[in-house]
Amino acid sequence: MATSPFTQAIGAEQLMLAKMDAMKAHVAPQFVVTANPIDHRIEPSVAPLSFADAVNRVLTQVNAHQSHASDKMTAVELGQSDDLVGAMVASQKASLSFDALMQVRNKVVGAVDEIMKMPV
Incomplete structure (x- = not known):
């Protein structure tokens, strides 16, 4: 079979x-x-983060990146530092964070425009 x-x-x-x-x-x-x-060490935030606080934090960080890059570039230009690579990396980091901020801004403005176009 x-x-x-x-x-x-x-x-x-x-x-x-x-x-x-x-x-x-x-x-x-x-x-x-x-x-x-690590999960046990993280304290949950007491108050929720508002949109205004989040935007304020991001603006502060972008400003810090810009000023850090500016300080490094000034130090290289004045001969106080020979870390040209570090200055260029800081400059690119600042530029990238600013570009990301502008993209988020454009998305928010677009969303507000869409909301304004909605019929009531």
Whole structure:
């Protein structure tokens, strides 16, 4: 009596599943997921952050990047520092943060325009 290909496929699948279960039982005790210890140290913020506060923080950070880059470039220009690479990296970082700020600003302005166009 010949077995059909369907029966052979089911038998092969059962054999493969049995082997996978055996490997899973062998590996499972070694792999234990625990809580992240950093999560316990982070204090939840008491008050939620308002949009105005978030924008103010971002503006302060962008301004800090700009002034840091300016200070580094001035130091290089005056000969007080020879870290030209650091000055250029700071300048690019400031430029990138300003460009990102402008993109967010444009999105917010576009969203406000869309809201203003909505019928009441």
